[in-house]
Each structure stands twice: as structure tokens, then as C-alpha cells.
Amino acid sequence: MESFEQENPADKPDSAPQLSRFHWYCQGLKGIASVPAFILMMSYVGFGALAQEAGLSVTQAAFSTAVIWALPSQVVLAGALAAGTSIGLVALAVALASVRLTPMVAAWVPVVRDPQSTKLSLVLMSQFVAITAWIVTMNRMPDIPREGRGAFFVGFASSLTVCNTFVTILSFIVAGELSDSWRAALLFLTPIYFLTSLTAAAKLPSDRLALLFGLIFGPLIYMTGIQLDLLFSGLLAGTLAFFVDKQIKKRAARG
Amino acid sequence: MNQTFFSVDAWWWPYVFILLAGSLPTNMWRWLGVFVGGALRDDSDLLLWVRAVASALIAGVISKLILFPSGPLGDTSMLLRLGATAIGMAAFWLCRKSILAGVVAAEAVLLVALFI
Known part of the structure; x- marks a missing residue:
């Protein structure tokens, strides 16, 4: 709303x-x-x-x-x-x-x-x-x-x-x-x-992907028991979202 | 460095403790963010990446709060929390992205299940 x-x-x-x-x-x-x-x-x-x-x-x-x-x-x-x-x-x-x-x-x-x-x-x-x-x-x-x-x-x-x-x-x-x-x-x-x-x-496609990947990676990386799990999952999921978004845009540009 | 919250018998100590162990370690990241953000252009790829990392971090906080909560919410079943979340998200989309509808539906499912 x-x-x-x-x-x-x-x-x-x-x-x-x-x-x-x-x-x-x-x-x-x-x-x-x-x-x-x-x-x-x-x-x-x-x-x-x-x-x-x-x-x-x-x-x-x-x-x-x-x-x-x-x-x-x-x-x-x-x-x-x-x-x-x-x-x-x-x-x-x-x-x-x-x-x-x-x-x-x-x-x-x-x-x-x-x-x-x-x-x-x-x-x-x-x-x-x-x-x-x-x-x-x-x-x-x-x-x-x-x-x-x-x-x-x-x-x-x-x-x-x-x-x-x-x-x-x-x-x-x-x-x-x-x-x-x-x-x-x-x-x-x-x-x-x-x-x-x-x-x-989340209006940008990269933000939406980051949200989705972050939801999945957050608990997965937490379960590994490593320190700073949130920071790692954020970096990993955010970076992945950024590159997936780039790839999608490249494909779309190529037609 | 070895003092605890309860180890110094002075009225001001808990406030100093909260400032040094709570406020300073939180705010230093905000100050750093101002300097990092000041260097970012509005339409740069770097900003897109930083936004994605920030969104993913918050998403990680969210799914941990749902899957591994503490306190009384941790005593409820995982299936109930996931079901309530799914129904909340369905209501959110059905009511054309209404945050209120999503929150009310999810809470209703949780409360009904806890009280019957």
C-alpha cells in the first residue's frame, strides 16, 4: 500500500x-x-x-x-x-x-x-x-x-x-x-x-534478484557456522544478483 | 576492556558501556557509508552493486528471523512460520502489493494457529 x-x-x-x-x-x-x-x-x-x-x-x-x-x-x-x-x-x-x-x-x-x-x-x-x-x-x-x-x-x-x-x-x-x-x-x-x-x-531488476538470492543465501551461510555470516551472504547474493542482471540486460540488448 | 555491564558500581557506567559497546560500533559503519556513498555517481554500476549488496543483506536478516528466531517465536513450529509467511506474501500480491494486507494475513494465520 x-x-x-x-x-x-x-x-x-x-x-x-x-x-x-x-x-x-x-x-x-x-x-x-x-x-x-x-x-x-x-x-x-x-x-x-x-x-x-x-x-x-x-x-x-x-x-x-x-x-x-x-x-x-x-x-x-x-x-x-x-x-x-x-x-x-x-x-x-x-x-x-x-x-x-x-x-x-x-x-x-x-x-x-x-x-x-x-x-x-x-x-x-x-x-x-x-x-x-x-x-x-x-x-x-x-x-x-x-x-x-x-x-x-x-x-x-x-x-x-x-x-x-x-x-x-x-x-x-x-x-x-x-x-x-x-x-x-x-x-x-x-x-x-x-x-x-x-x-x-525493490523496483530495479537487480534489487529484486538481490532480495531473492539474499533470502536463500542468508540461512544457508548461517548454517555453515562461519563468522560474519550475514556480511558474506550479502556480498555473495548481492554480487551474484548484479552479474545475473548484467547478463540478462546483455541478452536483451542482443535481441 | 575486561569490564562488564555490571562490574563498575557507578550510575554513569551503564551509559558509558552502551555508548562504547553499542553506539560507537554501530555508528562507525554509518560514517564510513557516508564517505563511500559520497564517491558514488547516481547512475554508476558501482552504486547498483552496493544497492544489491545492501538489499541482499537485509533479505538475509529477514530469512534468518523467520527460520531461526529467538524467544517465544522460536518455540513455534517452522512449518507454521513458513506457512504464515507464504499466505502473507500471497495476500500482499493479491491485494496489489499491499504491505498492510500481507502483514495482517500472516499475523492472522500465526495467531489463529497459536490460539487453537
């Missing part, structure tokens, strides 16, 4: 840049009332429960959402610190769980940057890049004029972070009230939502 629609940007080409930036920032803010944002909040309900089991206080749990803002990293952190792991090893495990952010941010930069973007502004904005914000950005940005893209992203992604910091607090407080069946259903929301929204966002 198109989760938050607005009028076609081509309809109003004359608006002043300042006004238009504020307009797109507000459009981004409105995105918080959307299906992707709602599902991410449900996923963070699961994190509040996990953090409580791990022995974090409610403020520490909220703090970790605000300063890390990547659910897989937070899940690894909570699991490792509960086991009494030393700080160096926890940092290593979290780093291994979040390597994916580099290609995600690298693919995101050419989409959101405008002539006025600086390295510093992009570094600050990249703090808000995580799977939901990334998928929504890749899905929506082609319809947004370039000068409004950064403002839209900041409006959407920063409000996601703030809302989920509060969701972490709320879910921490109500954790334990839910039965196992309901908690299982909450945990199932994240993968099914990622799967449908990534399928909807």
Missing part, C-alpha cells in the same frame, strides 16, 4: 526553496502515521521486553534506542551484556551485527543528497538510517524533488527515533503482561513487514 500520499511535486514547481524544504519536512513528519512506522513501533515493543529480561533499567533501555537506533545491534547488546560479556567483546559483536549499515548508507547518500549537502550534514543525518527509514527512503524519494529529500528524510526518520524511544519506555513498563503467543506474534511482525516492504521497494 502507499502509506502516506501527498500531491504530485511536479504540480507546484514555483514554491520558494525555503518554503518547500519546510513543506517536505512536514510531509516527512506526517509519515510517522503510516504502516511502516506503526510496525516498527510494534517491533520495539519486543525490545522493551528483551531489555527488561537482560537487566537494563528503563532509562538505560531508552538511552540505547536513542543512541544506537538499530534494532539488531540493540538485540545483540542486550543479549551479550546479560551474559556478563566484557565490553570489548560486546563492542565487537555489535560491530559485526551492523556492518550492513555501510552499504545501506552508501546507497542512501546519492538518493538524499542535494547540492547544499555537506559531509557533516550527511554524517549527522546518517544517524537516523536503519532498515525502516532506508526502505521508506528508497521507496518514496523518486517522487520527491531533490531539494526536498533531505528535509523529508530528517522529518520522517528523526520522528521515528523519538517515537520509538518512548515506545521502548512504555513496552518496558508493560513487559511481562503479555502471553507467549502474543509476544511471538509481535516478534513475527518485523520479518514479515521487512519482507513485504522490501519487495514493494
Whole structure:
């Protein structure tokens, strides 16, 4: 579904840049009332429960959402610190769980940057890049004029972070009230939502192939038991998708 | 390097721990991505490849969460999770790529099976 629609940007080409930036920032803010944002909040309900089991206080749990803002990293952190792991090893495990952010941010930069973007502004904005914000950005940005893209992203992604910091607090407080069946259903929301929204966002043939190969290679390489399994499966499946796409295009060009 | 989350008795230690062991190792990859992405042209093959790798990585996260979940979801049967996923994807396609339809259908299958 198109989760938050607005009028076609081509309809109003004359608006002043300042006004238009504020307009797109507000459009981004409105995105918080959307299906992707709602599902991410449900996923963070699961994190509040996990953090409580791990022995974090409610403020520490909220703090970790605000300063890390990547659910897989937070899940690894909570699991490792509960086991009494030393700080160096926890940092290593979290780093291994979040390597994916580099290609995600690298693919995101050419989409959101405008002539006025600086390295510093992009570094600050990249703090808000995580799977939901990334998928929504890749899905929506082609319809947004370039000068409004950064403002839209900041409006959407920063409000996601703030809302989920509060969701972490709320879910921490109500954790334990839910039965196992309901908690299982909450945990199932994240993968099914990622799967449908990534399928909807994959418009290029190479992205679709990457999605398909990634789904297959992820668990296969995980079962080999090697370290950094996600990174290897991503590189392998992504590279394979890239070359298969090239071959298909070459054949099509030859007729 | 050998301190744990619970080993220093100071109110600020858990926050320093979260910053050093959680925030820094996550954000350094984002900062690196800004510098890699800054060098990519919008229509380059390299960007297509980077996008493909990023999509494949997220896809890997997804299938691991479905096939090898932790917590209460891990106690449900693999067949149920795969069946719910398949029905969710079917609803997604039938309702013309509706994310909401896909999520609702998959969750409905899972919840109905868990409660009967």
C-alpha cells in the first residue's frame, strides 16, 4: 500500500526553496502515521521486553534506542551484556551485527543528497538510517524533488527515533503482561513487514534478484557456522544478483 | 576492556558501556557509508552493486528471523512460520502489493494457529 500520499511535486514547481524544504519536512513528519512506522513501533515493543529480561533499567533501555537506533545491534547488546560479556567483546559483536549499515548508507547518500549537502550534514543525518527509514527512503524519494529529500528524510526518520524511544519506555513498563503467543506474534511482525516492504521497494531488476538470492543465501551461510555470516551472504547474493542482471540486460540488448 | 555491564558500581557506567559497546560500533559503519556513498555517481554500476549488496543483506536478516528466531517465536513450529509467511506474501500480491494486507494475513494465520 502507499502509506502516506501527498500531491504530485511536479504540480507546484514555483514554491520558494525555503518554503518547500519546510513543506517536505512536514510531509516527512506526517509519515510517522503510516504502516511502516506503526510496525516498527510494534517491533520495539519486543525490545522493551528483551531489555527488561537482560537487566537494563528503563532509562538505560531508552538511552540505547536513542543512541544506537538499530534494532539488531540493540538485540545483540542486550543479549551479550546479560551474559556478563566484557565490553570489548560486546563492542565487537555489535560491530559485526551492523556492518550492513555501510552499504545501506552508501546507497542512501546519492538518493538524499542535494547540492547544499555537506559531509557533516550527511554524517549527522546518517544517524537516523536503519532498515525502516532506508526502505521508506528508497521507496518514496523518486517522487520527491531533490531539494526536498533531505528535509523529508530528517522529518520522517528523526520522528521515528523519538517515537520509538518512548515506545521502548512504555513496552518496558508493560513487559511481562503479555502471553507467549502474543509476544511471538509481535516478534513475527518485523520479518514479515521487512519482507513485504522490501519487495514493494525493490523496483530495479537487480534489487529484486538481490532480495531473492539474499533470502536463500542468508540461512544457508548461517548454517555453515562461519563468522560474519550475514556480511558474506550479502556480498555473495548481492554480487551474484548484479552479474545475473548484467547478463540478462546483455541478452536483451542482443535481441 | 575486561569490564562488564555490571562490574563498575557507578550510575554513569551503564551509559558509558552502551555508548562504547553499542553506539560507537554501530555508528562507525554509518560514517564510513557516508564517505563511500559520497564517491558514488547516481547512475554508476558501482552504486547498483552496493544497492544489491545492501538489499541482499537485509533479505538475509529477514530469512534468518523467520527460520531461526529467538524467544517465544522460536518455540513455534517452522512449518507454521513458513506457512504464515507464504499466505502473507500471497495476500500482499493479491491485494496489489499491499504491505498492510500481507502483514495482517500472516499475523492472522500465526495467531489463529497459536490460539487453537
